[in-house]
Structure formats: C-alpha cells, structure tokens
Amino acid sequence: MAGSLDDKVAFITGGGSGIGAATAKVFAREGARVAVVVNKNLEGGQQTASEIQEAGGEALLIRADVSKEDDVRSAVQETVDHFGRLDCAFNNAGIAGESKLVVDYSRAEWDLVIAVNLTGVWLCVQEEIRQMLTTGGGAIVNMASIAGLRGNPPNAPYSASKHGVIGITKSAAKQYGSEGIRVNAVCPGGIETRMVAEVIDDPAISESLLRRQALGRFGEPGEVGEVVAFLCSDAASFVTGVAMPVDAGFVA
Ligand code: NAD
Secondary structure (H helix, E strand, O other): OOOOOOOOOEEOOOOOOHHHHHHHHHHHHOOOEEEEEOOOOHHHHHHHHHHHHOOOOOOEEEEEEOOOOHHHHHHHHHHHHHOOOEEEEOOOOOOOOOOOOOOOOOOHHHHHHHHHHHHHHHHHHHHHHHHHHOOEEEEEEEEEHHHHHHOOOHHHHHHHHHHHHHHHHHHHHHHHHHHHEEEEEEEEEEEEEHOOHHHHHHHHHHHHHHHHHOOOOOEOHHHHHHHHHHHHHHHHOOOOOOOOEEOOOOOO
C-alpha cells in the first residue's frame, strides 16, 4: 500500500525521544527516508533509527546541536549527501527551561531557551529552505506549543520562544509559498513525554491541565506525529502559514 510520504526525504530534529522519535517512526511508516537528528541523546537516536530499519525503513542518524549554525548546516548537508535531496522537515528539538516568576530569570536562562527553541528553529528553517529552493519545493513543520498561542505564566521564556516560532512560520510561509515551499507549525497541548513528566506527576497541575483539554487526557507523542506527517504530505498541498493546535481542545 502506498504511503502518504513515499519517496520523500525528511529531516527531524530531537528524534531521540518523545514527539520527535514518534514522528520519525510515523514518517518511516508512511514511506519517508528519515534523518534522525539528535544532540546529546545519541542512544535515543540510535533506538529510533534501529526501530525504523527493523521495520524495513531507511534512517540516518546525525548528531547536531540545533542552536549551532555550523552543526545545522552540516546536518542538512549530510542528509542531502546521503539521501540525495530534502523534501520535508520537522524542527522539533526544544527544551522546557525552568518555571519561575518573570523577575527571577537570569539572562543565561533566557538565552538558553531562546537559543534552542527559537534560534534553533530559525537556523534549521534557513538551511532547509536553501536546500528546498534547489529542488523546487518542500514542506516544513515547526514545533510550537499552546504556549505559543497564549501566555504561559509559569514559564515566560518558553512561551516567548514558541510565539517566535509561529512568527518565523508565518513569515517564511508568505515569503516562499510561490517557490513551492509550505511552512506550518504544530501547537501541542499536554503530551506524555519526559518533558512534561513533572507536570503529569503533580496532581494539582495535571488536573487543572486536563480540565482544559476537552478530551480529558494527555496526548500520545504519535498523535502529534500523525498531524506533522499530514502537514508534510501532498494531502496538505493547500495548507501553509498555519499554527495548528494538537491539544484536545485546550485553546478552544
Ligand atoms: P523531549 O524532551 O523528549 O524532546 C526534546 C528533544 O529535543 C530531545 O530529544 C532532546 O535531546 C532534543 N534537544 C534538546 N536540545 C537540543 C539541541 N540543542 N539540539 C538538538 N536537539 C536538542 O520532549 P518532547 O515533549 O518530545 O519535546 C519535543 C518538542 O515538543 C519540544 O520543542 C517541546 O517544546 C514541544 N512541546 C512538547 C509538549 C508536551 O506536552 N510534551 C507540548 C508542546 C510542545
């Protein structure tokens, strides 16, 4: 049976765990050849790549810190050198940072979250677009959050970084639509990964979050992956510049 991403080459950051790992497997199931990009989590990346290969798919493990320009440039180049082209990208790598009052953040804490979550997406988008322009198009999905659509009082730097991701997404979508490049963002609500383990383990925070997620549960990482795969597929050929909630109704 044909997959929705047959013959496409995909670049997925943060592919060693959580939503990135699950999405890499959805992409491979749908026929894509996948570059699994990890920073420190080499073991997680190896696991994702092995699972894809054992299921009969193609995966390439690449090490890169998305906040470093040279790393991003060589990671995208390695993908193209290995697979011959770049069709899709999911710029997913991110960190939560600490939860504090606005006045209690140090400059270093702010800089770190912005460097990974916002500058990391920016550098990836730049490099991916440069490649996609050489082949006549592609589809990019950036990882935002419900914290990019509304304020997130416990963690302002995170919320600022995710609002910024949506700004990059909409601007790039407008600029490169005529070149056949679609750029969208996903905005997940609470998804069960290690990033939100503390939230899930705290009954007070967990209950208040679940009251707002109309489906009354946390999401599975793969439920985000399915939406990202759709946005990268030709089925979404008329969709660009969107910041799509994947949040069980949270922002509704
Ligand atoms: P996760 O911690 O499992 O995944 C984050 C991944 O990013 C990890 O694999 C980590 O190694 C990688 N990473 C961190 N810094 C990096 C760097 N400098 N360079 C390259 N890779 C780096 O948690 P997750 O929940 O799967 O998070 C994935 C993305 O989803 C993040 O951007 C997060 O902000 C976003 N998100 C998560 C939720 C949720 O509820 N889990 C909700 C909204 C948005």
